[in-house]
Amino acid sequence: MEPIFFYAFGAIAVASGLMVVISRNPVHSALFLIVTLFSLAGLFVLLNAHFLAAIQVLVYAGAIMVLFLFVIMLLSLKPVASEFEKLLTLKILGVGAAIFLLFEILYLISKESLLGLSGIATPELIAQEGGNTRMLGELLFTDYLLPFEITSVLLIVAIIGAVVLAKRKLEE
Amino acid sequence: MIPLSNYLILSGILFAIGIFGVIIKRNAIVVFMSIELMLNAVNLTFVAFSTYLQSLNGQVFVFMVMVVAAAEVVVGLALIIAIFRLKRTPNIDDINLMKW
Numbered sequence: 001m002e003p004i005f006f007y008a009f010g011a012i013a014v015a016s017g018l019m020v021v022i023s024r025n026p027v028h029s030a031l032f033l034i035v036t037l038f039s040l041a042g043l044f045v046l047l048n049a050h051f052l053a054a055i056q057v058l059v060y061a062g063a064i065m066v067l068f069l070f071v072i073m074l075l076s077l078k079p080v081a082s083e084f085e086k087l088l089t090l091k092i093l094g095v096g097a098a099i100f101l102l103f104e105i106l107y108l109i110s111k112e113s114l115l116g117l118s119g120i121a122t123p124e125l126i127a128q129e130g131g132n133t134r135m136l137g138e139l140l141f142t143d144y145l146l147p148f149e150i151t152s153v154l155l156i157v158a159i160i161g162a163v164v165l166a167k168r169k170l171e172e
Numbered sequence: 173m174i175p176l177s178n179y180l181i182l183s184g185i186l187f188a189i190g191i192f193g194v195i196i197k198r199n200a201i202v203v204f205m206s207i208e209l210m211l212n213a214v215n216l217t218f219v220a221f222s223t224y225l226q227s228l229n230g231q232v233f234v235f236m237v238m239v240v241a242a243a244e245v246v247v248g249l250a251l252i253i254a255i256f257r258l259k260r261t262p263n264i265d266d267i268n269l270m271k272w
Contacts, residue, residue: 002173002174003174006174006178010178010182013182013186014182014185014186014189017185017186017189017190017209018189020189020193020202020205020206020209021189021192021193021196021197021202021206026199026201026202029202029205030205033205033208033209036186036209036212037212040212040215040216043179043182043216043219044216044219046174047179047219047220047222047223048223049219049222049223049231049234051231052215052219052231052234052235055235055238056238059238059242060208060212060238060241063242064208064241064242064245067245067246067249068201068204068205068245068249071201071249071252071253072201074253075201075252075253075256075262090195090196091196093195094191094192094195094196095192095196097191097192097195098188098189098191098192098195099188101187101188101191102184102185102187102188105180105181105184105187105188106181106184109177109180109181109184110177114176114177114180114224115176115224115225116225117225118225118226118227119225119226119227119228119229120226120227121226121227121228122226123226132228132231135228136228136231136232136235139228139229139232140232140235144232147236151236151239151240154239154240154243155239155242155243157243158242158243158244158246158247159246161246161247161250162246162247162249162250163250165247165250165251165253165254166250166253166254168257
């Protein structure tokens with residue numbers, strides 16, 4: 001059962017990821033990106049990362065993509081008709097660079113032995129401790145407490161920065 | 173159980189699609205979406221390794237990546253709006269004030 005879900009979610013993710021890049025209307029790109037993010041959330045569930053699957057849907061597919069769609073509507077971007085025709089060299093270069101990078105990644109994956117030292121978080125321990133979310137929360141609030149607090153500072157900086165940048169100058 | 177390399181290959185394909193989008197697209201917002209796609213490909217690698225190595229630290233990293241991505245999107249879209257107000261175009265070829 002698991003391979004079926006993996007290949008289904010993987011195929012949807014790759015296909016809609018390609019559509020993000022190919023489609024000419026930015027709104028379509030955004031909607032296809034939402035599909036990709038949802039199928040990645042499905043893959044996270046397959047990997048027993050339930051908390052991350054939940055915040056992938058809530059934060060990424062929900063909040064971030066709504067922000068993208070708002071900005072697209074705000075700027076009222078029109079689909080560009082001749083974007084590909086006038087950029088043939090760029091297109092060839094882009095395909096070449098992407099395929100080259102992909103082969104580099106595949107070569108590295110095939111060459112090295114991937115798995116090393118195993119940690120303690122076996123599925124049995126996670127089930128015994130009360131689930132993935134609980135263990136992740138305990139880790140986040142003990143070992144990673146300082147980074148966690150720093151992320152809140154980062155978010156405040158981002159909010160202030162966005163307000164300052166996007167605000168219209170009232171005087172002048 | 174699916175071998176780990178399947179997840180890594182999938183994530184590599186998604187990352188390559190993201191690179192492809194960043195190179196060929198001229199619309200600043202779509203370039204931004206391609207960057208999001210690359211971030212998500214890396215997140216998938218982190219989660220796959222975290223599960224297969226039985227250590228939750230990778231998932232904490234993904235959490236941090238998501239926070240940074242949210243902050244990055246907020247500031248980046250504000251920048252795009254500010255530039256659009258100034259130049260009236262989303263095309264990154266027309267935004268070349270810093271080029272000399």
